[in-house]
Amino acid sequence: MDCAGGAGSAHRPVIDVLVVGGGPAGAAAAWSLARSGRCPLIVERSASQTEPVCGQFLGPDAVHSLARMGLYPADLGAVPITRLMLAHRHARAAMDLPFTGWSLPRRTMDAALLDCAGAAGAQIRRGVSVRSADRDNDGWRIRLDDDTWVQARDLVVASGKHALRGFARRPGGSVGLKLHLRLSCPLDATVLLPGRGFYAGLQPGPDGLANLCAAFRSGPPGDVAGFIAKVAQASDLGAQLLDGAVSVQPRPTAIAGVPYGWMFGGRSQAFRIGDQFAVVPSFCGDGVAMALAGGLLLGEAAGSGPDAFHRTLRARLAKPMRWAAPAGALFAHTPGLVVRTAALIPPLARLLAAQARVVPA
Numbered sequence: 250m251d252c253a254g255g256a257g258s259a260h261r262p263v264i265d266v267l268v269v270g271g272g273p274a275g276a277a278a279a280w281s282l283a284r285s286g287r288c289p290l291i292v293e294r295s296a297s298q299t300e301p302v303c304g305q306f307l308g309p310d311a312v313h314s315l316a317r318m319g320l321y322p323a324d325l326g327a328v329p330i331t332r333l334m335l336a337h338r339h340a341r342a343a344m345d346l347p348f349t350g351w352s353l354p355r356r357t358m359d360a361a362l363l364d365c366a367g368a369a370g371a372q373i374r375r376g377v378s379v380r381s382a383d384r385d386n387d388g389w390r391i392r393l394d395d396d397t398w399v400q401a402r403d404l405v406v407a408s409g410k411h412a413l414r415g416f417a418r419r420p421g422g423s424v425g426l427k428l429h430l431r432l433s434c435p436l437d438a439t440v441l442l443p444g445r446g447f448y449a450g451l452q453p454g455p456d457g458l459a460n461l462c463a464a465f466r467s468g469p470p471g472d473v474a475g476f477i478a479k480v481a482q483a484s485d486l487g488a489q490l491l492d493g494a495v496s497v498q499p500r501p502t503a504i505a506g507v508p509y510g511w512m513f514g515g516r517s518q519a520f521r522i523g524d525q526f527a528v529v530p531s532f533c534g535d536g537v538a539m540a541l542a543g544g545l546l547l548g549e550a551a552g553s554g555p556d557a558f559h560r561t562l563r564a565r566l567a568k569p570m571r572w573a574a575p576a577g578a579l580f581a582h583t584p585g586l587v588v589r590t591a592a593l594i595p596p597l598a599r600l601l602a603a604q605a606r607v608v609p610a
C-alpha cells in the first residue's frame with residue numbers, strides 16, 4: 250500500500266489505520282500492521298515518554314513477543330529475575346521461578362517499542378489526544394484534542410488504562426500505585442506483599458532503583474510515606490525491605506478504574522487490543538505480554554475484520570485469564586492462606602506462575 254497520503258481534504262486527511270495510544274499494544278499493532286503492508290498512524294497523548302503504573306515484570310511470553318520485534322530485555326538494560334518471594338504478616342515463602350523474568354522500566358520499553366514501530370514505517374504523532382471516534386460511511390471520523398479531524402479506514406483502540414468515549418469497559422475497579430525507590434538493603438527477587446484490601450509487588454530494577462507497585466481495591470494512600478507504610482505494615486518482610494527506603498518521586502503515580510478480570514465480550518467495528526480488550530489481575534498474569542500478543546496478532550488477522558479478530562484474541566488470552574483471575578481473587582481476599590500454601594507447596598506457586606502466560610502464536 251502507498252502510504253504517501255490519502256484522498257481526503259487538507260481539513261480532514263484520510264489515513265489507513267489510526268491507532269489510539271502508543272503503549273505496548275498500540276506500538277506492537279502499528280509495527281505488525283506496517284510490516285503487513287498497512288499504513289498505521291499512532292496518536293499518543295503524552296508528548297514525551299512517561300513511566301506508567303506497572304509492576305514492570307516481564308515473563309517469557311512478553312520476551313517472546315519483544316524478540317519478534319527484534320527487542321531483547323538484556324540489551325535494554327533490564328534486570329533478570331529468577332526468584333519469587335511472598336509474605337504476609339509473619340509468614341513468608343521463597344522459590345525459584347520456573348523461568349527467567351525481567352524487570353524493565355516502562356519508560357525504556359515503551360520508547361523502544363515506539364522506535365520499532367516507526368522504523369517499520371508507522372507514523373507517530375505525540376502530544377495529541379483522540380477526543381472521539383465515530384463511524385462515518387465505511388470508516389471513522391476522528392476528532393483530536395487540537396480540534397483537528399482525521400478520517401481513517403480502520404480504528405485500533407489501544408488507549409490502555411484510559412477510557413475513550415464510546416468504548417466502554419466494566420466500570421469501577423482497582424486503583425494502581427507505583428513508586429521508584431532506593432532501598433537500603435539489596436533485593437534480588439520479585440516480592441509479592443499482599444495486605445488487607447490491596448496487594449503489592451516490589452522488585453529490583455536498573456540503576457539500583459526498586460519498583461514498588463500495588464493494586465488497591467479502595468482507599469489508596471495518597472502520598473509516598475502513606476504508601477510505603479501501608480505495604481510495610483502488612484508483613485515482617487515488607488517492613489524489613491522498606492525500612493529506610495527513599496522515594497525518587499515526589500508522589501506515587503496513580504491510575505484508577507482498573508477492571509481486573511474483565512474481557513471484551515461484545516461486538517465492535519473497531520479493533521480493541523491491550524487493556525482495552527482484557528485486563529488481567531496484576532502480579533498474577535502479565536498485562537504487557539497480553540498487550541503485545543494482541544498487537545502482533547493484528548498484523549496477521551486485521552483482514553478478517555474486528556469480530557473475527559476479537560474471537561481469535563479471546564481464544565489466545567483465555568488461558569492466562571482463567572489462571573490469573575482466581576489467583577488475583579485469592580490474593581485479595583485470603584493473602585495469609587496464599588502465602589502459607591506457597592510456603593508449604595512451592596510447586597503450586599510455580600505452576601501458577603507458568604500457567605498464567607500467553608501461549609506463543
Ligand SMILES: Cc1cc2nc3c(=O)[nH]c(=O)nc-3n(C[C@H](O)[C@H](O)[C@H](O)COP(=O)(O)OP(=O)(O)OC[C@H]3O[C@@H](n4cnc5c(N)ncnc54)[C@H](O)[C@@H]3O)c2cc1C
Nearest residue numbers: 270272273274294304305306379409410425523524536537
Ligand atoms: C498496579 C499494576 C501493576 C501492573 N504490573 C504489571 C507487570 O508487572 N507486568 C505486566 O506485564 N503488566 C503489568 N500491569 C499491566 C500493564 O500495565 C498493562 O496491561 C499494559 O500497560 C497494557 O498496555 P496497553 O498498551 O494496552 O495500555 P497502556 O500501557 O495503558 O498504554 C496506553 C497508551 O495510550 C495513551 N492514550 C490513552 N488515551 C489516549 C487518547 N485518548 N489519545 C491518545 N493516546 C491515548 C496513553 O498515554 C498510553 O501511552 C500492571 C497494571 C497495574 C494497574
